[in-house]
Amino acid sequence: MKLTIRAKLFLSHFFAIMFVSGSIGSYFYGSAIENLENSLKSRLRNSAALLSKSFDTKELDLIQNEQNKSLPEYEKNLQLIISYASSNDDIAFIYIMRLRDGLVEFVLDSDQVNPARPGEIYKQNIPELIEGFASVSVDSSITTDRWGSFMSGYAPIGGGAAQYLIGLDMKADDVSNKLQDLKTKGLLSLLMSLILAYACCYYLSRNFVYRIRRLHDQCGDLIHADPKDVSVKGDEIDDLSDVFSVMLESFQKNQEILEAKVTERTEEVNKANRNLMIEVKARKQMMEQLRDLARTDYLTTLINRREMTNILRSVCIDYKVHPKPFVVTLMDIDDFKNINDCYGNGVGDEVLLSLCKRLSAMLDTKEVLARWGGEELLFLMNDATLTDAALRAEALRKTIEGMEFSVDNNIVSITASFGLAEYEVERGLDATIKEAGLALYRAKRLGKNRVSIEDS
Numbered sequence: 001m002k003l004t005i006r007a008k009l010f011l012s013h014f015f016a017i018m019f020v021s022g023s024i025g026s027y028f029y030g031s032a033i034e035n036l037e038n039s040l041k042s043r044l045r046n047s048a049a050l051l052s053k054s055f056d057t058k059e060l061d062l063i064q065n066e067q068n069k070s071l072p073e074y075e076k077n078l079q080l081i082i083s084y085a086s087s088n089d090d091i092a093f094i095y096i097m098r099l100r101d102g103l104v105e106f107v108l109d110s111d112q113v114n115p116a117r118p119g120e121i122y123k124q125n126i127p128e129l130i131e132g133f134a135s136v137s138v139d140s141s142i143t144t145d146r147w148g149s150f151m152s153g154y155a156p157i158g159g160g161a162a163q164y165l166i167g168l169d170m171k172a173d174d175v176s177n178k179l180q181d182l183k184t185k186g187l188l189s190l191l192m193s194l195i196l197a198y199a200c201c202y203y204l205s206r207n208f209v210y211r212i213r214r215l216h217d218q219c220g221d222l223i224h225a226d227p228k229d230v231s232v233k234g235d236e237i238d239d240l241s242d243v244f245s246v247m248l249e250s251f252q253k254n255q256e257i258l259e260a261k262v263t264e265r266t267e268e269v270n271k272a273n274r275n276l277m278i279e280v281k282a283r284k285q286m287m288e289q290l291r292d293l294a295r296t297d298y299l300t301t302l303i304n305r306r307e308m309t310n311i312l313r314s315v316c317i318d319y320k321v322h323p324k325p326f327v328v329t330l331m332d333i334d335d336f337k338n339i340n341d342c343y344g345n346g347v348g349d350e351v352l353l354s355l356c357k358r359l360s361a362m363l364d365t366k367e368v369l370a371r372w373g374g375e376e377l378l379f380l381m382n383d384a385t386l387t388d389a390a391l392r393a394e395a396l397r398k399t400i401e402g403m404e405f406s407v408d409n410n411i412v413s414i415t416a417s418f419g420l421a422e423y424e425v426e427r428g429l430d431a432t433i434k435e436a437g438l439a440l441y442r443a444k445r446l447g448k449n450r451v452s453i454e455d456s
C-alpha cells in the first residue's frame with residue numbers, strides 16, 4: 001500500500017526531529033554522565049590529595065599492628081580520618097594503607113562498625129589503588145570488597161621509607177543514584193521530546209494536507225459521489241488526481257447531455273415556432289374572414305349596410321375638405337315577392353345573387369355597391385351630380401330590364417326601381433338616404449321600373 005503524503009510528512013518529520021533531538025540529547029546525556037563521573041572522580045582525587053597532606057609518615061610508621069592501637073599517634077590520626085569522613089556526606093570511609101613487600105596493608109580505617117585492623121592485608125588487587133601509592137589516582141569503575149561497592153580515590157602520603165596512601169570511598173549507591181537521577185531526567189526529556197515531536201508532526205502533516213483533502217472532498221460533492229469510491233488507494237495527490245479525472249468525465253458527460261438537451265429543446269422551440277406561425281397565419285386569415293364576414297353580406301358577398309354606412313360617413317368627412325358631389329342611389333327589385341312565391345325562396349336567392357354579381361361587374365371605380373337590406377341595394381356614386389347619377393341609374397335600370405335569369409329551365413326577368421338623392425352638407429347623410437328612399441318610394445308608386453330623383 002502506498003503511504004499517504006500525510007503519513008510521509010509525519011514520519012519524515014518525526015524521524016528527523018527525533019534524530020536531531022536524539023543526537024543532541026545523546027550528546028548532552030553522554031557529556032552529563034561523563035561530567036558527573038569526572039566531577040566525582042575529580043572530587044575524590046582532590047579530596048584525597050588534600051587529605052594526604054595532613055598525615056606524617058613517621059607517625060604512621062609507628063602503627064604496625066593491633067597492639068599499636070593504644071599509641072597516641074594511632075588515636076590522633078584515627079580521629080582525624082573519622083572527623084574528615086563524618087564531615088563529608090559523600091565520603092563513606094577514609095583509610096590509610098601501607099605498601100610493604102608488594103603487599104597492601106591497612107594502617108588506619110575510619111569504619112567504626114567493621115574496621116580493618118592495623119596491619120591487616122588488603123587482598124584485592126586494584127591497579128588504581130597500587131598506582132595511588134605513587135601518584136593521585138581514582139577507580140576507573142566501581143569496585144566491590146567486603147565493605148561494599150565503592151568508587152575510591154587515592155593519594156600518596158609522601159616522605160617516609162614505606163609507601164603510604166590515603167583512600168577515600170564514595171558509596172557506589174550514591175554514585176549510582178546520581179547517575180540514575182541523570183538517566184531518569186534524560187529519559188523524561190526523551191519522552192517529552194517524543195510527545196512534542198509527535199504533536200508537532202501531527203499538526204504539521206494534518207495542516208499541510210488539509211487543503212488538498214478539502215479540495216478533494218469538495219470535488220466529490222460536485223460530482224455527487226463519495227470521494228472514497230472514485231479514488232484508487234494512493235496518496236492525497238493521487239486521490240485528488242483521481243477525483244479530478246472523474247469530475248472531468250462527469251463534466252464532459254453533463255456537457256454532452258446538456259448539448260443534446262439544448263438541441264432537443266431548440267428543435268422543440270423551432271417546431272413550436274413553426275406551429276405558432278401557422279396558427280398566427282390561420283388566425284390572421286380567420287380574422288380577415290371574420291372582418292370580411294362582418295363587413296359583407298353572406299348571400300350576395302356585397303358589402304353590407306354597416307360597412308356602407310361607414311364608407312358614407314368617411315366620404316362625408318372627406319367632403320368637408322374636398323367637396324366633390326356624390327349621390328346616394330337606392331335600388332329595389334320590383335315584385336320580388338312574386339319570384340319567391342312562384343319559384344321558391346331558393347330561386348329568389350339565386351336571382352338576387354346573380355343580379356348582384358352582374359351589377360358588381362358593371363361598377364366603375366367611382367361607384368360602390370352594398371346590399372342595403374332585403375332585395376334593396378344602395379349605390380354610392382362618387383364625383384357625380386344628381387343628373388350624372390340619374391343617367392347612370394337609368395342605364396342600370398335598362399340593363400336590369402334586359403337581364404334574363406335561367407332558373408329550373410325557366411327564364412326569369414326582373415325590373416328594378418331607383419331613388420336618387422345628392423348629398424348636401426346642410427341636409428346631412430341620414431336625411432340624404434331618407435330622401436333617396438322617398439324617391440324610390442315615388443318610383444314604385446308611379447308604376448315601378450323607373451328612376452326617380454329627390455323632390456327638391
Ligand SMILES: Nc1nc2c(ncn2[C@@H]2O[C@H](COP(=O)(O)OP(=O)(O)OP(=O)(O)O)[C@@H](O)[C@H]2O)c(=O)[nH]1
Pocket residue numbers: 299332333334335336337338340344345346347348349352373374375444448
Ligand atoms: N328569396 C329571397 N327573398 C327575399 C330576400 N330578401 C327579401 N326577400 C323577399 O322580397 C319580398 C319583398 O316583398 P315586398 O316588400 O312586398 O316587395 P315586392 O314584392 O318586391 O313588391 P314591390 O317592392 O312593391 O315591387 C319579400 O317576399 C321578401 O321575403 C332574400 O334574400 N331572398
